[in-house]
Amino acid sequence: MKTKRMGDWLEVIIPEKWNGFTIEKILKKEWNVPRKLMHSFRSNREVTLNNENPHWKTATVKNGDVLRIRLFRPKPLEVTPTYMEIDVIYEDDHILVVNKPTGVFTHPNTPNEQDTLVNGVAFYFQMNGIEATPKYVHRLDRDTSGAILFAKHDLAIAMLGKELQERKIKRTYLAWAHGNIKPVRGKIIEPIGKDRHHPVRRRVSHGGQHAETHYEVLSYHAEGDASLVKLQLQTGRTHQIRVHLSYIGHPLIGDEMYGGKSSINYKQALHAARLTLVHPFTEEEVQCFAMPPKQSPLFTKEQIERLNQR
Numbered sequence: 001m002k003t004k005r006m007g008d009w010l011e012v013i014i015p016e017k018w019n020g021f022t023i024e025k026i027l028k029k030e031w032n033v034p035r036k037l038m039h040s041f042r043s044n045r046e047v048t049l050n051n052e053n054p055h056w057k058t059a060t061v062k063n064g065d066v067l068r069i070r071l072f073r074p075k076p077l078e079v080t081p082t083y084m085e086i087d088v089i090y091e092d093d094h095i096l097v098v099n100k101p102t103g104v105f106t107h108p109n110t111p112n113e114q115d116t117l118v119n120g121v122a123f124y125f126q127m128n129g130i131e132a133t134p135k136y137v138h139r140l141d142r143d144t145s146g147a148i149l150f151a152k153h154d155l156a157i158a159m160l161g162k163e164l165q166e167r168k169i170k171r172t173y174l175a176w177a178h179g180n181i182k183p184v185r186g187k188i189i190e191p192i193g194k195d196r197h198h199p200v201r202r203r204v205s206h207g208g209q210h211a212e213t214h215y216e217v218l219s220y221h222a223e224g225d226a227s228l229v230k231l232q233l234q235t236g237r238t239h240q241i242r243v244h245l246s247y248i249g250h251p252l253i254g255d256e257m258y259g260g261k262s263s264i265n266y267k268q269a270l271h272a273a274r275l276t277l278v279h280p281f282t283e284e285e286v287q288c289f290a291m292p293p294k295q296s297p298l299f300t301k302e303q304i305e306r307l308n309q310r
Helices: 023-030 035-043 117-127 154-165 240-247 301-309
Strands: 003-006 009-013 047-049 066-069 088-091 095-100 145-151 170-178 185-189 192-194 202-204 212-221 226-233 270-278 285-289
Touching (some): 023 047, 095 285, 185 240, 202 240, 212 240
Antiparallel strands (some): 009 066, 270 285
16 A cells, blocks of 8 residues: 655555545544544544545545545653663554563553663654654563564554454564473463462463464474474463463473573573564565574574574
């Protein structure tokens, strides 16, 4: 789809597949605009068709028409910006993909917390003249590194949230797990719930939420009795990979909470290596690879690049 930013506005050239659609159908059915945002667009006359403000329910579009929507209205920053080195993997007017380091929370857990990735991205926004608050689409545990997707405006977060819900955003992880995992390919489909004996820990529980993890062993290292594993989430439960691998008897190396042996070099051997999504506006596939730090004791650039061949 052809789109172009013009100041605060996004210009969209109507594609043939939208011929005969009303403006309301495009906003509600194609873009899933939330009700509150629909009201704001309507009240402020922030949607135009060929430079006019027709009635959304009756005006139909045709191939080549110009639809404009004011997506980039400046908004106040709602979190405290904190200086942090941000490793940007992908960026455009709508989304930002960042390579999160280990040891950093994705977002503040208390009002006074200001050293999270969201605070660092807020500083990045501020320094680059992006007048908005970064919205994370998904999270990673504090000690998991890798790709995290952010939205730059309210419609992007709504559309990406729906993509995540419909499992159209694919996340591929690399992990080191204890032992020689057999079979080398498989699915772990076990519900996950809270562990009532621990404030943070999760566990496989019949009363928990459906959780599905697909895995493939890439290599086995006999010297350390460890498997290098590629994992893909079909659901996004808290600690899902950690819980599932522990459940089958192969916890992550370094993950003491779930039975792994501790390491002085890292907390848990898990990295969100690849993120793939359908861009909400251009409808093109976006594939991002999060490279490990050069001195990483766990993963290599070659291991990440090899995922592009699988």
